[in-house]
Amino acid sequence: xxxxxxxxxxxxxxxxxxxxxxxxxxxxxxxxxxxxxxxxxxxxxxxxxxxxxxxxxxxxxxxxxxxxxxxxxxxxxxxxxxxxxxxxxxxxxxxxxxxxxxxxxxxxxxxxxxxxxxxxxxxxxxxxxxxxxxxxxxxxxxx
Amino acid sequence: xxxxxxxxxxxxxxxxxxxxxxxxxxxxxxxxxxxxxxxxxxxxxxxxxxxxxxxxxxxxxxxxxxxxxxxxxxxxxxxxxxxxxxxxxxxxxxxxxxxxxxxxxxxxxxxxxxxxxxxxxxxxxxxxxxxxxxxxxxxxxxxxxxxxxxxxxxxxxxxxxxxxxxxxxxxxxxxxxxxxxxxxxxxxxxxxxxxxxxxxxxxxxxxxxxxxxxxxxxxxxxxxxxxxxxxxxxxxxxxxxxxxxxxxxxxxxxxxxxxxxxxxxxxxxxxxxxxx
Numbered sequence: 578x579x580x581x582x583x584x585x586x587x588x589x590x591x592x593x594x595x596x597x598x599x600x601x602x603x604x605x606x607x608x609x610x611x612x613x614x615x616x617x618x619x620x621x622x623x624x625x626x627x628x629x630x631x632x633x634x635x636x637x638x639x640x641x642x643x644x645x646x647x648x649x650x651x652x653x654x655x656x657x658x659x660x661x662x663x664x665x666x667x668x669x670x671x672x673x674x675x676x677x678x679x680x681x682x683x684x685x686x687x688x689x690x691x692x693x694x695x696x697x698x699x700x701x702x703x704x705x706x707x708x709x710x711x712x713x714x715x716x717x718x719x720x
Numbered sequence: 721x722x723x724x725x726x727x728x729x730x731x732x733x734x735x736x737x738x739x740x741x742x743x744x745x746x747x748x749x750x751x752x753x754x755x756x757x758x759x760x761x762x763x764x765x766x767x768x769x770x771x772x773x774x775x776x777x778x779x780x781x782x783x784x785x786x787x788x789x790x791x792x793x794x795x796x797x798x799x800x801x802x803x804x805x806x807x808x809x810x811x812x813x814x815x816x817x818x819x820x821x822x823x824x825x826x827x828x829x830x831x832x833x834x835x836x837x838x839x840x841x842x843x844x845x846x847x848x849x850x851x852x853x854x855x856x857x858x859x860x861x862x863x864x865x866x867x868x869x870x871x872x873x874x875x876x877x878x879x880x881x882x883x884x885x886x887x888x889x890x891x892x893x894x895x896x897x898x899x900x901x902x903x904x905x906x907x908x909x910x911x912x913x914x915x916x917x918x919x920x921x922x923x924x925x926x927x928x929x930x931x932x933x934x935x936x937x938x939x940x941x942x943x944x945x946x947x948x949x950x951x952x953x954x955x956x957x958x959x960x961x962x963x964x965x966x967x968x969x970x971x972x973x974x975x976x977x978x979x980x981x982x983x984x985x986x987x988x989x990x991x992x993x994x995x996x
Contacts, residue, residue, distance in 0.1 A: 579832070579833065579834060580832075580833035580834050580837055581833075581834050581837050581838065581874075583833075584834060599838075601842070603944070603946065603947035603950060604845075604888060604891070604947070604950070605887075605891065606841075606845060606884060608837070608838060608841050620883075620887070635918045637916075684800070684802075684835065685800045685801050685802045686796050686797060686799070686800030686801075686802050686835075686839065687796065687800060687842075687942075687943045687944050687947070688835075688838050688839075688842075689842075689944070689947060690838055716832070717832065717834045717835075718832055718834055718835040718838065719832070720829075720831075720832045720835075
């Protein structure tokens, strides 16, 4: 069973991987960083990742529609205990230069953790990376 | 004949001062605690006890932090249902200290190392935020024995903790510039055109009863305190959360001026501008 660094090093073995980080999306803190960071500043990159992850996690449009409920996020919505995990699984951003994969880490506690993998455009295999990152995120906390 | 006078110059922000503060925040030397800086420089080992909490130091690293305002690693793990509370306390009873407890739980296979590391870092930074909050009384340092070197929990350099505390303060300040909300009782207010809230925010609002503070709400939920502080500031900015009136004041329902949403909004804008 891996620790944070082992998981990030495993992610770095994916083809085209340039950098990997585990970020707390509620605060923007980098819990672990391996490899390069976009823009060269690990803290700034983590804050940007957290911002994007928060947007994706909180917008009702991206949430799984619960059966028989008009949607979460209304003023009347009740604080269920199951909201520690956002229903969004991952967020993918691509640009001319590369891909950014954000994968929410499922956990039974309030982890707020999201895996961020930066792939080079030429060597990166987005489909493979998405599958592998999903597996890693699943194993990270749940074992 | 009318004489046009040049208007008086507009007040300028002291950019130099702002920059210095920002630079200080970046460097991590913002006078958080001169004592901590000195202890880190001499690589002291022991416990720094301040008003808001305690930092466990060794060789320029923060091993662990505790605060009565931040749920500890045990609370975070057991409240979420990752671990039954009895199991945590049994391990803690046998081991006697945090690294030992962590080692026992890892050996029992109940937790992944990453889960423990994540929880530990969350608890450490959350407690450090309160431990390094501005305080009226000086801190005390108790020198102690060096801990075992190969603990399973990650330690963090003092400078990184200082930088993160300053970054978090700035983050909260940007959301709603009222640091008092970190520690005072909170009460939900009822604006006329309430904006939508997230599930997390709704959970915070449902616990804001005029008695609980933000740390109380986090404890009641078994959640980390910093995300709760973030939600409290966002809710305050949205006008959904405030502080209850002092006991001597009129009861809130009969207070007429606040009923007018426009006046309430103007008051919030005024408060926000004054706090800048």
